[in-house]
Every structure is written in structure tokens, then in C-alpha cells.
Amino acid sequence: MADDWQNAMDHAVALARRAGEVVREALQHDRKVMTKSCSVDLVTQTDQKVETLIIQSVKEKFPTHRFIGEESVAAGEVCVLTDSPTWIIDPIDGTTNFVHAFPFVAVSIGFSVNKQMQFGVVYSCLEDKMYTARRGNGAFCNGEPLQVSQQEDVKQSMIATEFGSSRDPEVVDKIFSSLRNILCIPVHGVRGAGTAAVNMCLVASGCVEAYYEMGIHVWDVAAGSLIVSEAGGVLMDVDGGELDLMSRRIVAANSRTVAERLVIEIDAFSPPRDDAPPLKP
Numbered sequence: 709m710a711d712d713w714q715n716a717m718d719h720a721v722a723l724a725r726r727a728g729e730v731v732r733e734a735l736q737h738d739r740k741v742m743t744k745s746c747s748v749d750l751v752t753q754t755d756q757k758v759e760t761l762i763i764q765s766v767k768e769k770f771p772t773h774r775f776i777g778e779e780s781v782a783a784g785e786v787c788v789l790t791d792s793p794t795w796i797i798d799p800i801d802g803t804t805n806f807v808h809a810f811p812f813v814a815v816s817i818g819f820s821v822n823k824q825m826q827f828g829v830v831y832s833c834l835e836d837k838m839y840t841a842r843r844g845n846g847a848f849c850n851g852e853p854l855q856v857s858q859q860e861d862v863k864q865s866m867i868a869t870e871f872g873s874s875r876d877p878e879v880v881d882k883i884f885s886s887l888r889n890i891l892c893i894p895v896h897g898v899r900g901a902g903t904a905a906v907n908m909c910l911v912a913s914g915c916v917e918a919y920y921e922m923g924i925h926v927w928d929v930a931a932g933s934l935i936v937s938e939a940g941g942v943l944m945d946v947d948g949g950e951l952d953l954m955s956r957r958i959v960a961a962n963s964r965t966v967a968e969r970l971v972i973e974i975d976a977f978s979p980p981r982d983d984a985p986p987l988k989p
């Protein structure tokens with residue numbers, strides 16, 4: 709079975725590269741912007757085109773595999789992680805960046821078996837950085853091994869986070885109170901690339917000590933979670949418990965020490981789970 713997963717990973721890398729070409733080409737033209745859950749939750753035809761391209765190609769090669777894809781879920785597909793081999797796809801992570809030509813846009817492809825990530829591929833396509841990780845085999849960027857930062861003093865740390873796409877004032881208050889608490893530890897700085905997947909690759913690369921966010925989805929972080937852990941990092945829930953990929957909350961850090969220190973300062977909230985049954989009309 710191990711070779712099957714390697715074949716699948718090689719295919720994921722090739723597809724991410726092809727998807728990146730589509731994204732770069734689309735940036736040369738006007739981008740028609742549509743919205744999903746609210747006026748700042750953006751989607752474009754390129755998000756949909758890239759997801760279709762990836763899913764169709766995987767279906768031809770691995771007909772028994774299952775999918776969780778951001779735009780398929782938006783179109784009504786269920787979002788349930790089973791034990792079956794499952795491709796977890798964010799065709800464009802950083803759609804708002806893409807719309808504004810802000811230069812961090814990623815294609816994220818994770819692959820899970822028995823609810824455990826087997827490989828993760830994040831292609832930061834405007835930087836031409838291909839991040840990859842296979843369970844037990846380390847994490848790489850363009851073939852070079854990745855290692856998280858060794859800095860365990862949070863006061864000497866840089867932290868990544870995002871504001872997300874909720875504009876519910878209660879949610880925004882929690883995001884700002886967490887940010888305030890963390891800034892005032894004090895940490896060296898707080899940054900955000902505008903894509904969860906790239907933020908996680910920055911943790912894996914040792915450029916920031918940690919990334920946390922509430923409100924993300926499984927497709928934002930599935931691939932990145934393996935890239936972080938294979939680079940020597942740790943993952944946990946924002947309450948310090950075990951990471952649950954469907955919970956829409958994550959802390960990814962270089963060390964347990966930094967992660968646990970951040971958790972004390974995070975004003976946690978629980979968005980509806982990715983696998984929650986749809987609300988009845």
C-alpha cells in the first residue's frame with residue numbers, strides 16, 4: 709500500500725503545479741468575484757475550475773478515493789472525513805489575495821487514510837514554492853528539508869494569524885482580544901500571509917514560531933498540518949487539547965512550549981464544525 713500513497717503523492721504534486729499555472733494565467737485577466745456565506749467570503753471561477761481539474765484527474769487515476777473539496781462542499785457535497793482514502797482540497801487558499809493580486813496564493817492538497825494525514829502538498833504558486841510532506845519522511849520546500857524554529861521563548865517569537873471571513877461582531881471581538889493578549893505577552897510581532905496553508909508552511913520553515921486561527925476549514929489546514937508536524941512542529945486545539953481537523957480551530961507551533969503559552973492567551977470560540985449536519989431551512 710505504501711507505494712500507492714507515493715504514487716498518489718506524486719500525482720498531487722503534478723496536479724498542484726498544473727493548478728498553479730492556471731492560477732498564474734488567471735491573474736493576467738479580470739477576475740469575476742462571487743460570494744458564498746457572506747459578502748467577504750469570496751470565490752472565483754478559477755477556484756471552481758482548479759478544483760474540478762484536480763478532482764477529475766484524481767478520479768481517473770484513483771477511482772475509489774473520496775474527496776472533500778472546498779468548492780464541492782460550497783455546492784452542497786457533504787463534508788465528512790471517513791477512514792477511506794480521502795483527498796482534501798483547497799483549490800485556491802487565499803482567494804481574497806488572488807482577487808486583489810496580493811502575492812500569496814496556494815493550492816493545498818492533503819490526503820488522509822483512516823483519518824490520518826498521509827501526505828500534504830502546498831504549492832505557493834506565485835512564489836513557485838512547492839511544500840511537501842509524507843508521513844514519516846519529513847517535510848520539504850522545493851526538495852530542501854524543512855525544520856521548525858528552535859526558539860522556545862514566546863517573547864522572542866513571531867506569530868502568524870488571520871482575521872478570517874466572519875464579520876459577526878462577537879467573533880471579531882474574540883479575534884481581537886486574542887490578538888491583543890498575544891501582542892502584549894509581548895511577542896516580537898504578528899503577521900499573516902492571507903492563506904492558512906502558507907502560514908503553516910512558514911511555521912514549518914522556521915520563519916514564524918506559530919500560527920493559530922479559529923474559523924478555518926479542514927481544507928485550509930489538512931495538508932499544512934502534516935507539513936508542520938513532519939518539520940518537527942506540534943499541532944493542538946486552541947484550548948490546548950488534541951487537534952481535531954473538523955473543529956475549525958488550530959494552533960500549529962514549533963514547540964509544545966510556545967503552543968501552550970499561546971493557548972493561555974487565546975479567547976477561544978467554536979464555529980460550527982465542518983462535519984455538522986446542515987441546518988434545516
Ligand SMILES: O=P(O)(O)O[C@H]1[C@H](O)[C@@H](O)[C@H](O)[C@@H](O)[C@@H]1O
Pocket residue numbers: 778798800801802803804870871872873902903904905921923924928
Ligand atoms: O481563501 P480561502 O480558501 O477561502 O481560505 C482562507 C479562509 O477563508 C480565511 O478564513 C482564512 O483566514 C485564510 O487564512 C484562509 O486561507
Ligand SMILES: [Mg+2]
Pocket residue numbers: 798800801802904927928
Ligand atoms: Mg482556504
Ligand SMILES: [Mg+2]
Pocket residue numbers: 755778798799800801802803
Ligand atoms: Mg479556497
